[in-house]
Amino acid sequence: xxxxxxxxxxxxxxxxxxxxxxxxxxxxxxxxxxxxxxxxxxxxxxxxxxxxxxxxxxxxxxxxxxxxxxxxxxxxxxxxxxxxxxxxxxxxxxxxxxxxxxxxxxxxxxxxxxxxxxxxxxxxxx
Amino acid sequence: xxxxxxxxxxxxxxxxxxxxxxxxxxxxxxxxxxxxxxxxxxxxxxxxxxxxxxxxxxxxxxxxxxxxxxxxxxxxxxxxxxxxxxxxxxxxxxxxxxxxxxxxxxx
Numbered sequence: 001x002x003x004x005x006x007x008x009x010x011x012x013x014x015x016x017x018x019x020x021x022x023x024x025x026x027x028x029x030x031x032x033x034x035x036x037x038x039x040x041x042x043x044x045x046x047x048x049x050x051x052x053x054x055x056x057x058x059x060x061x062x063x064x065x066x067x068x069x070x071x072x073x074x075x076x077x078x079x080x081x082x083x084x085x086x087x088x089x090x091x092x093x094x095x096x097x098x099x100x101x102x103x104x105x106x107x108x109x110x111x112x113x114x115x116x117x118x119x120x121x122x123x124x125x126x
Numbered sequence: 127x128x129x130x131x132x133x134x135x136x137x138x139x140x141x142x143x144x145x146x147x148x149x150x151x152x153x154x155x156x157x158x159x160x161x162x163x164x165x166x167x168x169x170x171x172x173x174x175x176x177x178x179x180x181x182x183x184x185x186x187x188x189x190x191x192x193x194x195x196x197x198x199x200x201x202x203x204x205x206x207x208x209x210x211x212x213x214x215x216x217x218x219x220x221x222x223x224x225x226x227x228x229x230x231x232x233x
Contacts, residue, residue: 036222038169046161046169046212048222059221062127095168110216112159114180116168 002027004096004117011123018083018122022096025077034059034099034110035079037070039092040119047092051099051110052079059110086124093119128217130225137231144200146228148213151194156215158196160189163227164209172211173198200230208232 008020024035036051050060050070060068069082083090097113131149138144148158158176161169171180173189176196186201200207213225 038224040163045210045227046163046214046224048214048224051222061222062220100174110222111157112171112174112214113161113169114171114174116170118168 002098002115004098004115006094006096006117006120008094008120008122010121011125012086013126014087014124015085018081018086018090018124020081020094020096020120020122022079022081022117023077024079024098027098034101035072036097036099036110036113037079037081038095038097038113038116039122040095041089041092049081049083049094051101053101053108057108088124090122091124092122094122095119127220128215128223130213130215130223132211132213132225132228134226135229135231137233138200138203139233140205141202144203144207144230144232146198146200146211146213146230148196148198148225149194150196150215153194153196153215154192156191156217158189158191159214160187160198161212161214162207162209163212169212203230203232205232 003025005023012018034051034053037049052058052070067084096117098115101110160173162172163169172187176191177189188199210227212227
């Protein structure tokens with residue numbers, strides 16, 4: 001059974017960097033799946049942040065691309081998210097999830113998220 | 127960019143069919159996925175690739191996709207189905223897109 005668990009500092013000051021980690025168990029994070037980050041601000045809907053595939057293929061939300069870095073650590077079976085220059089608008093519950101996708105030649109398609117972590121609250125406040 | 131439009135809320139009488147729509151330009155050419163999210167919990171995949179149900183999801187959940195609208199149908203809605211529902215697609219210009227979400231109320 002795939003299990004994902006997010007962890008992070010919980011509280012970050014404006015203009016600083018939010019760093020989150022997602023520990024994956026029951027499956028190798030370097031396998032043939034994508035791994036993604038999604039967030040849900042209070043009172044709002046789900047927002048995709050970005051996804052990563054082994055070998056370094058990364059896909060970022062265009063609205064966040066300049067501020068985010070997603071990486072995979074195969075040795076630790078984990079993925080991480082760094083969000084720079086945070087503001088109060090970045091306050092949200094952050095989820096990591098496994099994502100099914102496929103590639104045909106150089107074209108890759110990201111489909112659905114089948115396993116999710118429980119989420120971790122990231123609050124931006126001074 | 128590619129946008130998905132969902133109604134903010136849908137109400138259904140207990141035991142009746144609930145239909146939640148997800149509108150998008152030529153969405154019939156995309157694979158649509160649906161998630162259920164209850165308060166304080168992580169989203170759960172209930173339909174993937176338009177019509178497929180993951181293991182453990184009740185048969186009363188079904189999906190369809192044609193024209194500019196994809197639909198999640200819950201046949202015989204139960205009190206436990208009250209939740210927010212989100213549709214999601216992949217688009218070549220914006221990658222992963224979620225709809226704004228629909229709050230389902232079972233009366």
